[in-house]
Amino acid sequence: MALLWLVIVGGIIIGLQGVWFGRPALRRLKYTREFSKLRCYAGDELEMVETIANEKRVTVPWLRLEAMMPGSFVFRSGSGMDISQGDIYQNHKSIFTLKPFTRITRKHPIICSKRGIYTLNTVTMTGGDLFGVWRSTQPIPVHLSMIVYPSLVAAEDLPAIYQVWQGEVEVSRWIVEDPFLILGVRPYGAGDPMNRIHWKASARTGELQVYKQGWTADPQSWIIVNIQESEDMWSVVTRPEPIERALSYAATAAAVAIGRGLPAGFAHNGYRVNGGRDPLRIEPDYGSPHLELLLEAMAETELKCMVPMEQFLNDEVKRNEEVHQARSYLLITSYVSTAMEHEIARLNEQGHRVTILPVEPDHISTKSSKAVSA
Template identity: 25%
Template sequence: MFNQAWLLLAAVALLIGLAAGWPGLSALGALLLTVVGVAWAWNRRALQAVEYRRRLSERRAFPGETVTLELSVANRKALPLSWLRIEDECPAGLAILDGELAPSSQEGIGLLTSVLALRWFQRVRWRIRLRSEARGLYRLGPAHLSSGDLFGLFRQNQTLERCDTLIVYPRVYSLEALGLPSKEPFGDSRSPLPMLEDPSRTVGIRDYAAEDPLRRVHWKATARRQRLQVRVYEPSTHLQLLIGLNVATLPYEWQGSIPELLEHAISVAASLASYGVEHKYQVGLIANGCWPLSDQPLKVLPGRSPYHLAHILEALAAVLPLPTARLPDLLLRSSARLPWGATLAVVTAIVDDDLVEALLRLRAAGRRIVLFSLDRRQESQSAPPGILSYRIASRPGEAPVRFAPMEVFA
């Protein structure tokens, strides 16, 4: 590396050589000054017009799937790069199949390190295979570039803040693999109440009956026919399912979390969402965990768009294990905005008195409640009366397996 003493030595050698008439010493001093000047100018332009890019073959994956990361760097100028060092930050949770991560000063972060030389207007590409066995949001970047002059006297650093994110969904099992019934796991979907109607869709009119509310009266048709007419609405056939996930795995927050149990609860919620979308439910999600860099409970409103399941899986991939609210309070607040006839499926690893009380209150208010419990303590306890309850084995598997038989309490 460059040291100012070399510049001072070159200047002294040049002056002494000129004063003493020693051409060899003068030439040596001039050569050193020329090398330093060329190296300084080279270094100033080393990282100009250098492009570094990443491209993921897939930005979303399931655990165990392999994703190809294509890296490319281009030198878009006439000045070649004698050396270029690239250190790209990569989460340690991603397995590098074609190499290994270098350690970094940040916990949980490694460095994808590459050293190469580039000619003028040259582009280089190479590929790395990545694999993750756990759900999560994996951020790739920022990248740190270093280069310098041909003689190694100067060095220039640059940080590229652009990042790419790989979303790894939670594991999704079939209901049979979880030990749940594959037919109507949320109970009989036929409501004992009359078919719900969509007031935004009028399909006709009919004569007024004594039990009809006045807001259904069609006044223009009444004036035309000279007798009271009421609107006939189109029956609503959309079933709604709201999944409530409890990210707490221990009775008290200060006790921490059980990662394996939490991941299994998230997988159960993802599996229920997948089943619901497949069977034409409008599926929503609430959780007392939060998004990264947020302190608000996670929420995905019910919907039936083609990408709605992907939105729910992305939310479950990102949810953090730190509870931001009590699940009973969250359920009571959210139920007020649910349409009548919707099903509330609660997935939890902890069934305490407060949760049971909240579920009974919702049941008394006419809500359809289904409890999916991973709480081992419930083996010696009875299920909440009047609530369809499943006890799922709390032993998470590495691959879809049939867990121990669950018990159903009607």
Template identity: 30%
Template sequence: MLIIWIGLGAVLLFAAQAWIYSHYWEKGLSAELLFSRESAVEGEECLLLERVENRKLLPLPMLKVKFQVSRNLRFSDEGDGAVTDKYYRNDILSLGPRQRVTRKIPFLCGARGYYRIRGLDLVAADLFLTREMIAEAEADTTLYVYPRPAAGVELDTALQKLNGEILAKRHMLEDPFEYRGIREYAAFDEMKTINWKATARMGELMVNMRNFTSLRAVRIFLNLEDSGILKNDRLVELCISIAVRFAGELLGQGIRVAVYANGRDVLTGEPMKMQPSAAPGHMESINRAFARLDLEKEVYPFSEVFERELEEEGKDIATLFLSVDRSAAFQELIRHFAGSGADFSWMCPLFPRMEGLVEDAEKLHFIRLNAEEMLNGK
């Protein structure tokens, strides 16, 4: 008889706990995911904070926290996760009454990008681990991973030469709003340059001498098309890294920088168009725009989206093209641009075994860079 009562009690206990857990396991339960910072650079280590809190007296002997994120974020502790097109993580923990658990999960930022975690699943079990209950929790956290600036001996030499040419031209343009003194009138001077007060004081015609100003801007154009039979995403990404390196150096010298790229923004779907600026925070804006470029989607035709910008004239603008695309159409575009007399260079990172396939390379200001050296230096 005792055995019957024990068995009946066990059945009632099992049924009671099953009913209690099915109705109350979610009560007072919260979970959130947060990246430890808003931005990082490719190759840096970052943390994902996982916080789970049980604010009730009912314990949770087993709770699974499931979410998915890009496989470009490489977790050192993969837990019970799986990697396919995305990384699917499954963390298992146990929560007592009124307990909070915070985990710091390290990961490596494996590639440039804009990463977002939206939502997570909570899977709990009853006291005897015989039944699972599932619920969705809200989560929304984002991380910008900026491209790592490119480095390499050959690149350093090319950028130093290009930077030197730009600096040499900084003081060749007169500023109509700033004066550095007066001098006697000459036959080639315009009437509007005459300083009448100084003329009256000196008794002869005197003219203002204008000061010189720096380059109005340096424009960086990235053609992210790859018309080759075998696509090489590493070379396209390398162009972005070179652009980041050069933009940072120019802004550090107070030179205004504009950046244009024909990739699609992952948030807006628009091409990248960063207007000339040297204001504080401009490099941050450039990095964020690069992080949001989605190269898995088809890029815009280069000549079409930047037709107006390419036709802009001005001796106070220097232009850098970055493109691994060496198609006849792109070479013709560069050839046409060269005919305008504009100051420009075309940099192209290639592996040593790859052919340049560029006619009139000198006329097109073509600079071949050793991609292998830069990639191996990362």
């Protein structure tokens, strides 16, 4: 009989504590999660700040928070969370005990190891009583978006040809001819295109004469990344390391050019997050807002080819038939095919300058690793 009463009393106590602690466990709880910055470069360290507050008179015996995070977010050991690591995502669990009218703030150092655009939508909150009689679960919306740019590369770690391109672009600010500014005529010289010949002046002087053009202050600089890792590759990239390095080169070139007051544009032949059916092209412009636009476009680049690079360059040749401004191209690529060389030569014939920046020098011939210029 005593044992029966013990069981009955114990059951009543467990039931009462379940009603007292378990049923209101998730009531009047507030949770926020934020990052110290929402834009950074791959390899940067930042903090994830969690704040949870119990705004009622009743203690929460246990509270579990679960969230899916990108696998590329590297948390330091001892972060106070149970992490189940996967290749793409990682599951985080945190356990709290909250006294009445208590606020807890925890800071977790994170290293963003890979570029990309990451979205965090919800955190799942589960709470209950001491014995687990009552348990309730509730999703908490967080709506965070993190943009991780490609990492920047030190100037000495870039292929030497980059310094040549950079110097040519800066010098070209003062020596690139403006086809819309005609100052007179001059004798024909080697390399002058036939469409610049002034036939009336040539007939009058008896020698070939060409239009003498003025100079433009800022030529257009285009940074182009070839998403293909080889000529035979199609669709998804199987070796991402060279392409990721190419995007790092592109980010560095854009940051340096815009930092020196030069306009820079960006393009590639791959897909992008929420992109259209045409390859990405962002026209050259100046300033920090434009640099952020370029870096964000690099961050959202998918390692999947949309069109072959030779077709992309062919489209560029056709587009330039309607544009009369000199362009300086920095083509960042893991290889140069015969078809690509043909299109590069056509760009040169139009009066543009193409510099090939190799990603893996061992995979690029000596001829194609040089700057190809008009």
